[in-house]
Amino acid sequence: MSDIPVLEGTRVRLAPMTLDHLPGLEKVAFDDRIWRYMPVSIKSPQDLREWVEKALRLRDAGTTLPWVTVLRSENRVIGSTRFFDLDRAHQTAELGHTWLSPEFHGAGLNAEAKLLQLTYGFEQLGLRRVALKTHHENLQSQKAMRKIGAVEEGRFRNHYIMPDGSQRHSVWFSIIREDWPQTKSLLEARVQGPTPPSA
Incomplete structure (x- = not known):
């Protein structure tokens, strides 16, 4: 876990996930x-405990870097995100398992x-590629990925069986090292733009 830094932003902090975060996540x-x-x-x-424990096992195996998302103004856990399928030999990872309390959607x-995460991934870990994927029906997520310059690569058909038994096709995107300067500028512009009203 010493390998996973705290990432400090203006409004959020990404803190390395531990079992101590369970009470905050449960809320x-x-x-x-x-x-x-x-x-x-x-x-x-x-x-939730099993979900966190699995993330920590994968962390210990060296393939996952899990964080909890903390709202700095209240020092309150509001979600989670991670790098996973981390391949240090090929300098690639996937960014996902990302969620926020709906109270903060659109903020x-x-x-x-x-x-x-991406600044850390490209500028500290030296990644060459970061992949992202989403449910084929999650058009909002797909639009958000395109907005930050991620390139759509295609879909894995019948990729998952969802908890309700339905089929999920996964739509894949990537950001590669050559894309990073543009993606960084787009994200910085979004972060520094007008602050939305509090949720």
Whole structure:
């Protein structure tokens, strides 16, 4: 875990995830809107504990860097995000498992978290490629990825069976090292833009 830094932004802090964060996560994690497009459904404290424990096992294996998202003004946990499928030999990772309490949707905090993660990924870890994927029906997420300069690469058909039994096709995007300067500028502009009203 010493490998995972605290990433400080203007409004959010990304803190390395630990089991100590469970009480804070429990206050925000049990909203069905968070998990609507994800291949996992978190309904109970036990589900959440297993989800965190799995992230920490993958962290210990060296393939995942999990953070909790903290609202700095209140020092309050409001979500989570991570790098996973981290391949240091090929300098690639996927950014995902990202969610925020619906109270903060549309407030620009996700853009700031992505700016923090991607800056760390490209400028500290030396990544060459960061992948992102989303549910084929999650058009809002796809639009947000395009807005920051991520390039759509295609879809994995029948990629997941969702908790309700439906099929999910995953739409894949990537940001590569050559794209990073433009993506960084776009994210910085979004983060420094007019602050939306408080949720």
